Amino acid sequence: DAGVIQSPRHEVTEMGQEVTLRCKPISGHDYLFWYRQTMMRGLELLIYFNNNVPIDDSGMPEDRFSAKMPNASFSTLKIQPSEPRDSAVYFCASSNGTGGGEQFFGPGTRLTVL
């Protein structure tokens, strides 16, 4: 298996622009998680899905953030409009609900908002 795939790996954009991050989970995994990592706040859970349904989005910082999972093999995290404080590394992870609970992380998208 290729593991969790994220794209793009790096994104540099200007304040006010829309940013879309993409994730393909491991086939057969029914949980998908979006995290944000910064030096100041560490690793924060933004939202997670179970069987494509959002379960908990309490970590989504503002209405500027939205996430979708239209099918079991694809999810997006969108920021519109982006702000400099959104600069961070965004990780997607997936897990198998019938497994032990370990999560498998993608390589991350490093977002820089100028």
Next chain:
Amino acid sequence: SQQGEEDPQALSIQEGENATMNCSYKTSINNLQWYRQNSGRGLVHLILIRSNEREKHSGRLRVTLDTSKKSSSLLITASRAADTASYFCATERGSARQLTFGSGTQLTVLP
């Protein structure tokens, strides 16, 4: 808020020495997991210990869990330069599958 807090925040040792990292948490858990993150990379799962377990081994890793003290430790024996990374504990609680991560320990193993 972060459920798990690791200490120390940073640890520097010589190759061949053992490295011990600690994690404390606040509420009851289903399990506690340790992850490793190399610079610029995603997190990699190392080991999971359930709330009814006290100790677990995997290769050079040894994890202990003390639910009465709400703490865990990760021991890496005979460390190698390649073990240089950040190590995070994460707790799973309740019926959800979400994890709450600690702030991490940056381990540097000097050759």
